[in-house]
Amino acid sequence: MTSHMTTPMEAPSTTTQDERREWIRVDDRVLMEYRVLMESGHTLAVEAGAPTADMISTAVGKPTADLLARSGDSLVGSPVLPWIMKVDYLLEVILNALAASRPDSVTMARPMDVNLSGGGVSFLSGRELSTGDQLALKLILPPFILIKATVRVIRAMPQAGGQGYAIATEFVDLKPDDQEHLIRHILQVQAEQLRSRRKAAASNPLS
Numbered sequence: 444m445t446s447h448m449t450t451p452m453e454a455p456s457t458t459t460q461d462e463r464r465e466w467i468r469v470d471d472r473v474l475m476e477y478r479v480l481m482e483s484g485h486t487l488a489v490e491a492g493a494p495t496a497d498m499i500s501t502a503v504g505k506p507t508a509d510l511l512a513r514s515g516d517s518l519v520g521s522p523v524l525p526w527i528m529k530v531d532y533l534l535e536v537i538l539n540a541l542a543a544s545r546p547d548s549v550t551m552a553r554p555m556d557v558n559l560s561g562g563g564v565s566f567l568s569g570r571e572l573s574t575g576d577q578l579a580l581k582l583i584l585p586p587f588i589l590i591k592a593t594v595r596v597i598r599a600m601p602q603a604g605g606q607g608y609a610i611a612t613e614f615v616d617l618k619p620d621d622q623e624h625l626i627r628h629i630l631q632v633q634a635e636q637l638r639s640r641r642k643a644a645a646s647n648p649l650s
Contacts, residue, residue, distance in 0.1 A: 444537070467509045468560040474505055474552035474583035479576060480593065486579050487621050494551055496539055502551050503535045509585030552583050561626045563594060563613040572599045574609055580612075584628045592617040 478486035494502070507527055513520055513630055527581075538551070558565040564580065574596055582590040593616035600609045614622070 455500060466560065467626075467629055467633060469556055469629050469636065470556070470558050471632050472554055472556050473559075473585075475555045475557060476550065476552040476581045477578045479572070480579055488550065489568065492538045492605055494538075494542055494553070498553055499527055499535055499538045499542065499551070501554055503531050503538070505554060506583065506585065506587040507531055510587075513559075513585060540588065559625065561622055561629065563597070563611065565609070565611045567602070567605045567607045571608055572596050576597060577615065582625070583626060588624050588628070590617075590621040590625060616628065
């Protein structure tokens with residue numbers, strides 16, 4: 444994963460620090476769900492069919508895995524960890540039972556590779572979307588911060604070989620608190636990626 448900062452060609456002198464933070468973009472993998480907003484106000488699911496057992500297991504287990512990765516050794520050996528794992532297990536059992544008995548009743552965020560900024564989200568979609576389409580978006584940031592937003596598609600480009608569509612969106616309805624959570628997450632991911640690159644460079648000084 445890489446991260447970079449994009450800036451306008453001529454940034455005005457009155458640009459605030461918060462605005463500059465919105466230009467920071469990072470590649471990440473998060474739990475995400477999106478639906479097309481119809482003119483009637485209803486939403487249309489993009490992914491057809493009930494989630495598989497593997498999808499459910501990944502979606503349930505990812506927040507716990509993220510929590511363990513970010514807490515280091517502080518959570519390992521903690522009496523709280525077995526209870527977290529137990530809740531994960533029970534939730535997975537319930538969701539699998541629902542998916543088997545009532546497939547249409549189970550919709551959930553799925554792990555997706557995305558490019559995040561304080562102003563929008565880019566991702567690959569198997570469904571063709573059009574510029575101007577509005578999407579109801581749910582993001583789950585590590586370890587488990589739920590963000591709900593409305594985004595507008597600003598670019599939709601077919602990929603070579605029929606490998607879906609590259610979708611770029613901008614937020615049109617995002618609560619300030621959720622935007623702050625998102626920006627903090629982006630800054631943390633950027634810092635983690637920089638540390639990883641420096642560590643790799645230090646271990647391979649001649650590369």
